[in-house]
Amino acid sequence: xAEQTTTIVxxxxxxxxxxxxxxxxxxKMRAGxxxxxxxxPSPKLEKTDLRDRSWDIGPYADEPGSPxxxxxxxxxxxxxxxxxxxxxxxxxxxxxxxxLAAQGVVMxxxxxxxxxxxxxxxxxxxxxVKPDEGKWAALNAALWHGGIFVYVPRNVVVDTPVHFxxxxxxxxxxxxxxxxxxxxxxxxxxxxxxxLTAGSQPDKVHxxxxxxxxxxxxxxxxxxxxxYRKGPANFSVRRAHIGNDASxxxxxxxxxxxxxxxxxxxxxxxxxxxxxxxGIGIGTGRQHLDLTASVxxxxxxxxxxxxxxxxMKDRANAIYRSSTHIFKGAVGxxxxxxxxxxxxxxxxxxxxxxxxxxxxxxxxRCGHAASVGRIDQNQVYYLMSRGIPRSEAxxxxxxxxxxxxxxxxxxxxxxxxxxxxxxxxLEA
Amino acid sequence: xxxxxxxxxxxxxxxxxxxIEDLHVxxxxxxxxxxxxxxxxxxxxxxxxxxxxxxxxxxxxxxxxHPAYEIIGGKVTLDxxxxxxxxxxxxxxxxxxxxxxxxxxxxxxxNANFIRTALNARLGEGNEIPVMKFxxxxxxxxxxxxxxxxxxxxxxxxxFSGGEKKRNExxxxxxxxxxxxxxxxxxxxxxxxALKIVAEAVNSMRSPEVTFLIxxxxxxxxxxxxxxFVHVMMxxxxxxxxGRELAERLEAEGYDWLKHELGxxxxxxxxxx
Numbered sequence: 001x002a003e004q005t006t007t008i009v010x011x012x013x014x015x016x017x018x019x020x021x022x023x024x025x026x027x028k029m030r031a032g033x034x035x036x037x038x039x040x041p042s043p044k045l046e047k048t049d050l051r052d053r054s055w056d057i058g059p060y061a062d063e064p065g066s067p068x069x070x071x072x073x074x075x076x077x078x079x080x081x082x083x084x085x086x087x088x089x090x091x092x093x094x095x096x097x098x099x100l101a102a103q104g105v106v107m108x109x110x111x112x113x114x115x116x117x118x119x120x121x122x123x124x125x126x127x128x129v130k131p132d133e134g135k136w137a138a139l140n141a142a143l144w145h146g147g148i149f150v151y152v153p154r155n156v157v158v159d160t161p162v163h164f165x166x167x168x169x170x171x172x173x174x175x176x177x178x179x180x181x182x183x184x185x186x187x188x189x190x191x192x193x194x195x196l197t198a199g200s201q202p203d204k205v206h207x208x209x210x211x212x213x214x215x216x217x218x219x220x221x222x223x224x225x226x227x228y229r230k231g232p233a234n235f236s237v238r239r240a241h242i243g244n245d246a247s248x249x250x251x252x253x254x255x256x257x258x259x260x261x262x263x264x265x266x267x268x269x270x271x272x273x274x275x276x277x278x279g280i281g282i283g284t285g286r287q288h289l290d291l292t293a294s295v296x297x298x299x300x301x302x303x304x305x306x307x308x309x310x311x312m313k314d315r316a317n318a319i320y321r322s323s324t325h326i327f328k329g330a331v332g333x334x335x336x337x338x339x340x341x342x343x344x345x346x347x348x349x350x351x352x353x354x355x356x357x358x359x360x361x362x363x364x365r366c367g368h369a370a371s372v373g374r375i376d377q378n379q380v381y382y383l384m385s386r387g388i389p390r391s392e393a394x395x396x397x398x399x400x401x402x403x404x405x406x407x408x409x410x411x412x413x414x415x416x417x418x419x420x421x422x423x424x425x426l427e428a
Numbered sequence: 429x430x431x432x433x434x435x436x437x438x439x440x441x442x443x444x445x446x447x448i449e450d451l452h453v454x455x456x457x458x459x460x461x462x463x464x465x466x467x468x469x470x471x472x473x474x475x476x477x478x479x480x481x482x483x484x485x486x487x488x489x490x491x492x493x494h495p496a497y498e499i500i501g502g503k504v505t506l507d508x509x510x511x512x513x514x515x516x517x518x519x520x521x522x523x524x525x526x527x528x529x530x531x532x533x534x535x536x537x538x539n540a541n542f543i544r545t546a547l548n549a550r551l552g553e554g555n556e557i558p559v560m561k562f563x564x565x566x567x568x569x570x571x572x573x574x575x576x577x578x579x580x581x582x583x584x585x586x587x588f589s590g591g592e593k594k595r596n597e598x599x600x601x602x603x604x605x606x607x608x609x610x611x612x613x614x615x616x617x618x619x620x621x622a623l624k625i626v627a628e629a630v631n632s633m634r635s636p637e638v639t640f641l642i643x644x645x646x647x648x649x650x651x652x653x654x655x656x657f658v659h660v661m662m663x664x665x666x667x668x669x670x671g672r673e674l675a676e677r678l679e680a681e682g683y684d685w686l687k688h689e690l691g692x693x694x695x696x697x698x699x700x701x
Contacts, residue, residue: 377495382532385492386546386600387520396545400536400583 010173011058013142020111025122033131033141040135047319047351048261048290053233055135057174057205060145064090071167071196077413083163084109089146089175103156110147110178120151124182128211128241128267136235136261140209144178152187152218161411164193166208174204174232180211183218183246190410192223194417197232197258204232212240214248216270223251223409225418228258230285237263244270244299250277251408253418255425257285257316265294268302268330277306280405282425283316283348294323297330303364308339309401312348313425322370323355326363334364341372342401395426443470443636444507444523444607451502453483453490459500460486460697462664468608468639475642475650477675478661479683481696484643485529487661488612492526493519506608521550523607527597527614534584539596540566542584543603550604569602574625590617598626602633609633610641615649627652647679660686662695 013030016022022030042050064087067075075085075093082100084107085093091109100107106117113121131141148164166177183189197206206228214220220240228234240248248266266275277293295304306322324335341350352370375397383393402422409415446468453461460483468474478484490497491504493516504511506522514522534542543566548556557565566580573595585593594614601609611630615623630640630653642653650658650672658674659666660683667690668674678686687695 376532378532379534381494381516382528382534383542383546384516385520385526385528386542386604387517387549388546389517389549390515392545392549393517396537396542397534400534403536 009055009057009143011060011143016060016143016145020114022114023118026114029126029131030142033138034143036132037135037138037142040138043135045261045290048288050261053205054203055139055205056203057139057143057176057207059173061088061090064088064092065169067092068167068169068196068198071165074194074413074417075165077416078163078165081160081163081413082107083165084148085165085167086146086148086177087167088169089177091146097160100158100160103158104153105156105158106149106151107162108149110144110149110180113149113180117149117151120182121149121180124211124213125180126211128213128239129209129237136205136207137209137237139205140176140178140207140237144176144209146175147178147180148193150181150189150191152183152189154184155186156184157188158190161190161192163411163414164191166193166195168197168206168232170198174206175208176206177208179209181220181222182213183215183220185215186217188219190221190223192409192411192414193225194414195224195226195228197227197229197234206232206234206236208234208236210236210238212238212248214240214242214246216243216246218243218246220247221249221251221410223411223414224264225252225409225414226254226256227421228254228256228260230257230259232258234258234260234262236260237265239263239265239267240275241267241269242273242275245272246270247274249275249408250279251405251410252279253405253409254279254281254289254291255284255421257283257287257314259288260290262289262291263294264292265296266304267296268299268304268333271299271301273299273302275304277304277308277322278405278408279308280402281308281310281318281320282402282422283310283312283318284425284428285314285316287312287316287318289316289318291319292321292323295325295335297324297326297333297335299333300330301332302330303333304335306335306337306339307405308352309342309405310340310350311342311344311398311401312350313344315345315347317349319351319353321353321355322368323357324366324368325357326360326366328359330360331362332364333360335366337368337370339370340401342398343372343374344398398426444639445469446608446639447503447505448491449503451487451490451504452500453486454498454500455486455496458697460664461490462697464502464665466659466666468641470607470639471634471636472657473634473640473642473653473655474657474659475644475655475675476659476661476666477644477647477678479695480645482661483664483697484661485612488526488610488641488643491610492516492524517549520546520606524610525601525604525606525608526610527594527601527612529612529616531585531593531597533586533588535586537584538581539584540580543600546600547603566603569599573599573602573629574622575599591619591622594618595622595626598629602629605633607637608639608641610643612643613645614642615644615646623649624652647675650675662687662690662692664697667692
């Protein structure tokens with residue numbers, strides 16, 4: 001089949017290196033990634049046709065532009081807390097509370113970190129999501145613009161969440177944010193990223209990469225709240241590398257009507273490592289979401305639990321894959337998967353695809369359950385039988401389906417923000 | 429016994445008059461209730477007894493308006509208003525309450541949130557119960573029903589044992605203060621202590637403003653909740669009515685004497701289609 005993908009990129013890796021006066025290693029890394037991107041074929045996904053997708057990105061703005069109301073409200077509520085705010089690739093605010101700085105915690109925008117924390121960034125950037133793993137990982141590695149760097153030193157427990165608010169406004173031409181989160185040995189951190197896109201410019205590409213590194217004994221909760229509107233095609237990769245006895249708990253929420261291909265992955269590299277992946281999604285309009293939540297078990301006695309709950313409205317079309325791969329040598333590994341899709345409209349579609357690959361004979365447990373259905377009419381009847389009108393009963397049931405995941409987002413401000421957004425979608 | 433802080437008769441109306449006339453109900457095109465007549469008045473407790481498969485639970489679900497039960501004939505009125513024309517939630521807001529045999533589990537919706545939403549729906553816009561007052565009342569009623577306080581924040585019926593679900597139904601009853609109460613086999617799965625607690629809750633609600641329809645297999649429950657009327661259901665209709673002594677005779681002798689008197693061979697709705 002002929003490759004029809006158009007690649008018209010209005011920004012170059014070299015221009016970014018010049019703009020941010022980047023060191024040689026990064027200049028080389030970007031240039032190498034650019035070569036890989038150009039050579040790589042458009043990925044083939046079983047359920048998502050990418051042949052006609054263009055890969056245009058940029059031009060990147062010099063100035064951040066004016067804020068969206070939504071982002072402004074959110075950042076306003078974060079006052080006093082730890083956050084990095086990036087608009088259209090440009091850092092507009094970095095706030096690290098004194099108490100965290102005193103503990104040795106580093107949190108800044110990624111371009112600044114390249115300059116001020118060169119050794120730490122160089123040692124970790126691109127080690128978890130490598131430029132050569134695919135077309136959009138390469139695109140991000142070549143053209144990342146705007147991002148966050150978080151480093152928590154050994155034995156430091158950060159008990160308040162660290163936020164990354166990334167926004168693309170109407171003027172934006174796609175984007176390539178990058179997050180690098182490093183939790184050193186026996187540290188603890190809650191990291192929350194919120195992506196808000198305005199959704200014009202249909203031919204552009206948004207490619208986000210988040211790398212989380214949890215070293216021996218570290219405990220990380222990583223939450224991602226995304227809202228991709230109709231417009232740029234969104235490709236994102238979030239991956240955690242999890243060391244011995246370390247854990248990473250992912251919580252994500254995706255609400256929107258855009259075109260998205262999303263991979264969220266935990267690499268359980270260490271013995272006794274653990275990861276949970278808990279996610280919800282609300283698809284509206286003509287959303288196309290192709291989401292894979294994946295866990296790779298390499299370490300002995302590693303455990304994982306994936307729980308995905310999607311709700312599709314209008315003509316949304318979603319594919320939720322949960323994939324667990326237990327590699328040879330991951331003795332005693334255990335995993336569970338629970339995926340549920342709820343169809344709220346007749347024309348909505350969803351697939352829940354569980355995948356289990358087990359190369360090791362000696363595993364503890366390996367379970368999966370997947371279902372696609374409509375709202376349980378017995379539940380509706382029960383609530384109505386106590387006087388609650390049908391519309392309210394339905395809303396309560398959908399909320400009940402989403403709520404346990406919302407509650408696990410480790411930031412009150414972001415939880416409240418998400419509750420408002422879900423309410424808005426369910427009212428619409 | 430703790431007094432209800434909302435007060436009795438908060439509807440401020442006269443006792444209910446609930447009237448069922450020649451009711452026919454079918455499930456999946458099979459007629460289960462076949463011409464049932466019954467009148468319930470405020471202050472009365474009626475018990476419907478009968479062996480399995482005679483249409484008792486179908487009657488209860490159909491009265492509440494479960495979508496799987498089709499009314500194919502007859503009339504049901506509450507204070508003269510046509511119940512069959514009302515949606516399920518309207519029936520509840522008019523004061524009907526069915527304690528279900530198998531209540532649904534609703535993950536993610538806390539018990540307290542559910543009961544408060546239901547109570548506010550009954551009270552109507554502008555008359556909502558203040559949050560603190562609600563929680564005080566809920567905790568008091570839970571204590572009285574010997575329900576662990578943590579059940580307020582547990583998800584509705586999720587992971588509850590059979591007995592816990594039944595007590596949770598009774599909790600909703602005492603919180604919502606309905607006028608027409610239908611208890612569908614509330615006694616099944618309850619040990620004797622729980623049964624006594626449930627009976628006490630029902631007895632405490634007994635007043636001219638409430639009427640009860642208690643569906644049960646066993647006379648056991650009726651030792652604690654003394655009915656004014658006992659009805660026996662067979663083949664989808666009431667075949668015999670009497671006082672408390674009827675229940676006692678059924679407990680002692682079973683149903684065979686009655687079937688013999690009535691010339692019924694199979695009391696279920698299965699054969700006589």
